[in-house]
Amino acid sequence: MILLRRKATSDQITSLSTQYSGYIKVVVDVKRKILVGGAERHADEEQMLLSDGSKQADLWGGGIDWETKEIDYNSMINLRPNQGNPSRDIMDVSVRNKFDAVLRELLL
Amino acid sequence: MTTEETRQLILDIAMNCHRMGNWIADDYEGKKRRIETFLSQTRDYAGRLEAAQLQPTLRATREQFLDAFERSVGELGNPSVDRSAVAERLMTWGNILTHRANLA
Numbered sequence: 001m002i003l004l005r006r007k008a009t010s011d012q013i014t015s016l017s018t019q020y021s022g023y024i025k026v027v028v029d030v031k032r033k034i035l036v037g038g039a040e041r042h043a044d045e046e047q048m049l050l051s052d053g054s055k056q057a058d059l060w061g062g063g064i065d066w067e068t069k070e071i072d073y074n075s076m077i078n079l080r081p082n083q084g085n086p087s088r089d090i091m092d093v094s095v096r097n098k099f100d101a102v103l104r105e106l107l108l
Numbered sequence: 109m110t111t112e113e114t115r116q117l118i119l120d121i122a123m124n125c126h127r128m129g130n131w132i133a134d135d136y137e138g139k140k141r142r143i144e145t146f147l148s149q150t151r152d153y154a155g156r157l158e159a160a161q162l163q164p165t166l167r168a169t170r171e172q173f174l175d176a177f178e179r180s181v182g183e184l185g186n187p188s189v190d191r192s193a194v195a196e197r198l199m200t201w202g203n204i205l206t207h208r209a210n211l212a
Contacts, residue, residue, distance in 0.1 A: 022165075088130070
């Protein structure tokens with residue numbers, strides 16, 4: 001599990017991809033534009049960011065498949081009806097766009 | 109099996125994983141029979157996938173999925189297991205297979 005504040009090196013990408021052989025689960029802080037990736041569970045990545053000073057409301061989970069470079073917005077941590085997200089997918093398009101932007105900046 | 113049939117089969121497995129993951133996370137006891145139905149169907153699909161001709165990356169994905177799937181099935185029968193972890197594992201594989209279907 002790695003916290004990224006700047007673009008990942010190729011060694012870091014290799015490390016991040018190990019858990020799921022080329023698929024990387026990530027939690028992104030869309031406000032601070034940082035992410036944690038590479039863990040088996042999103043909750044562990046979320047916890048690392050909370051410990052680093054992130055706010056829960058800014059954290060969104062998903063994944064990127066390194067083989068196809070496709071991004072998904074699906075995570076158990078996204079289910080937040082009180083925040084207007086009654087699904088495990090990120091429903092808000094603007095949040096998805098911010099999520100994409102951080103992934104492109106730090107991983108792709 | 110044609111390439112398109114293989115792709116559809118992988119997507120069917122992915123959808124089942126998402127369904128089962130959500131049911132296990134939200135209401136395992138209430139949805140137990142439905143989960144068992146879809147586990148059985150997924151096992152049948154996985155058997156058909158074993159026979160498919162796949163390129164190397166997809167072959168490795170298939171093996172890893174089958175391991176994760178059997179592990180999940182085994183754990184569901186154990187009442188002391190954290191079912192949210194099983195749910196998340198199935199949803200994760202639903203995501204991975206959805207992406208990798210394009211490699212068929």
